Amino acid sequence: MSEATFTFRVEEELKAKFAEAAKAEDMTGAQLLRRFMREYIERRREEAEYDAWFRQQVEMGLEAVRRGDVVSAEEVEAEFAARREETRRKLAASGK
Template sequence: MKLEPELRTEFMAAADAAHRPASQVVRELMRDFIEQQRQAREYDEFLREKVERARVSMRAGAGISHAEVEADSSARRAELLRRADEGGL
């Protein structure tokens, strides 16, 4: 692994200040990076599957339109505001 000299110097100093061997810190960073990448891949796959299920549902006519969602949200918002006004909030 090639590192810029300044980065290596700062890293070694930080590891030393934490009273930890630099190799241990590098191993932890590598494990964390690998875990983050695994989680990102899993989330991407989850999202792809969710989107595909939604597309299938929409093609089957089981979905609702954007206009219907907006109308429902507006009605809910109006009801919440009405309740807040009645409650003196």
């Protein structure tokens, strides 16, 4: 693996506190920064994947609407009202 140097300016107090925090985890500041960078890249990758999945789901829903492949709110409510009533009936029959 080739390596590159990453140089940036930071307040002396922040640098000292960061070095102390890294030492508490038995790491150097550079090790901890590399870990943060890897985690940040992974998080961004996961966010991009989720965003792509979400957009695909929305597009699938919109396509279903364009095809007329939808169920009305009234139909959904009627279906679940029937399910709730069936559950109540079973509970009453079992004596609970």
